[in-house]
Amino acid sequence: MEFLAASLDLLFDSTLSEEAEESPPRRNRVQRNPRRFINRDREAAGLLLWNDYFSQNPTYPDNVFKRRFQMRKYLFLRIKDGILNHSYTNNAPKHFVFFQQRLDALGRLGFTTYQKIICALRQLTYGTSADIFDEYIKMAEKTRYVCLNNFCKCIIDLYGREYLRKPTATDVARLYSTHEEKHGFKGMLGSIDCMHWAWKNCPVGWKCQYTRGDHGHPTIMLEAVASYDMWIWHSFFGMAGSNNDINVLNHSPLFDSLKKDTTAPSSFEVNGHVYPFGYYLADGIYPDWTTLIKGYSTPIDEPRVKFTRFQASARKDVERTFGVLQGRFAILKTPA
Incomplete structure (x- = not known):
């Protein structure tokens, strides 16, 4: 009986091995590339932007700011203050609240108001793709689109009744x-x-x-x-x-x-x-x-x-x- 059981086990093992050799190999599952995290160091980019244009002794003078962004610095600061002040009002729309500097899910400070508005102005001034200035402002392409969309909505809400209208x-x-x-x-x-x-x-x-x-x-x-x-x-x-x-x-x-x-x-x-x-x-x-x-x-x-x-x-x-x-x-x- 022991000899018969051993023979059956041997026959069963050989049958499985033959079926494994005859059957085609299983196709490996396609390995998708995992989402890649890029540490853009937005804090350092925000500090560099501040030192370049908005500090007490900026690297670039006001005439360079006007040439690069097609508006004077005092007008930029007026728009920035208008958006930021309106964002802290009761029941402020989401596109105003977006320009506040807030904490992300990891507790890190997000982009500053200056970075978000400069991001929108760069796209409007130069008419280029959303990710061409990633090296300077350190912002992903999707976030840049959101900045531009929200900035245009804020401008319409703030100044539409005053400027985008027919004469009274x-x-x-x-x-x-x-x-x-x-x-x-x-x-x-x-x-x-x-x-x-x-x-x-x-x-x-x-x-x-x-x-x-x-x-x-x-x-x-x-x-x-x-x-x-x-x-x-x-x-x-x-x-x-x-x-x-x-x-x-x-x-x-x-x-x-x-x-x-x-x-x-x-x-x-x-x-x-x-x-x-x-x-x-x-x-x-x-x-x-x-x-x-x-x-x-x-x-x-x-x-x-x-x-x-x-x-x-x-x-x-x-x-x-x-x-x-x-x-x-x-x-x-x-x-x-």
């Missing part, structure tokens, strides 16, 4: 007096014009409809109305197709409030005649509307020549504003 009756009176003093045009609301904004990251499928032959690359038409102090209180852009100023004006909502009779009181008087609405200075391509004042294409006498010269000079307001907007591209080509 008080604003209209101020625009009238300013333009009459600076340019001699009574009843002038501003200057209107369009510009082509290069769209570097235009999707491939949209390039044909956003490319005009005289430019050779995708652009977006921007229509804007600007005053003497470069206040852009009207902007319209995003139309597809090969457009010019007239195409954009026909789709623009600039005169919608005028059609609905919901504009702010804007009457003015010239030579004893009362005009119900103000006007905009425009170039020769615009249509002959009562709300658009153009210069003479072929002035034949001295008064017309003088008016055309003054009109072209006053229209420099919007062109100067466009130059400031496009100035950030020149900043990119300048060594930092």
Whole structure:
């Protein structure tokens, strides 16, 4: 019996070994790369940023700060204080609370308010990818997107009612007096014009409809109305197709409030005649509307020549504003 049991055990073991040799080997489970932790040392980065721009004796002066971030330092500090003060109010929205410096899950201090706002400004100023400045601010790509999104929401909540709006009756009176003093045009609301904004990251499928032959690359038409102090209180852009100023004006909502009779009181008087609405200075391509004042294409006498010269000079307001907007591209080509 013992011999039979031993023989059965031997036969069973040999059968298992043969089946193991004949069966294909089990495929190893794919080993995913574990999440990698990068110690970016955000505390040292925050201290370096403070010493570079915000300490009592900063490394870089205020003019370098303005050139690199396209705003003066006092304006940056005003925005920072506005966001931070609003974040400590009762029932403050989450995008304001985000900019407070808080402790993380490990009890370490998170990014400072300066780091978070500088992160958003760097993306807006240079128009680059979110992770290109990781070496300086020491912030991951996802956190940078959150900073930019929350910063834009804070700016809209803080300054939207003051700046991102159409002129009120008080604003209209101020625009009238300013333009009459600076340019001699009574009843002038501003200057209107369009510009082509290069769209570097235009999707491939949209390039044909956003490319005009005289430019050779995708652009977006921007229509804007600007005053003497470069206040852009009207902007319209995003139309597809090969457009010019007239195409954009026909789709623009600039005169919608005028059609609905919901504009702010804007009457003015010239030579004893009362005009119900103000006007905009425009170039020769615009249509002959009562709300658009153009210069003479072929002035034949001295008064017309003088008016055309003054009109072209006053229209420099919007062109100067466009130059400031496009100035950030020149900043990119300048060594930092």
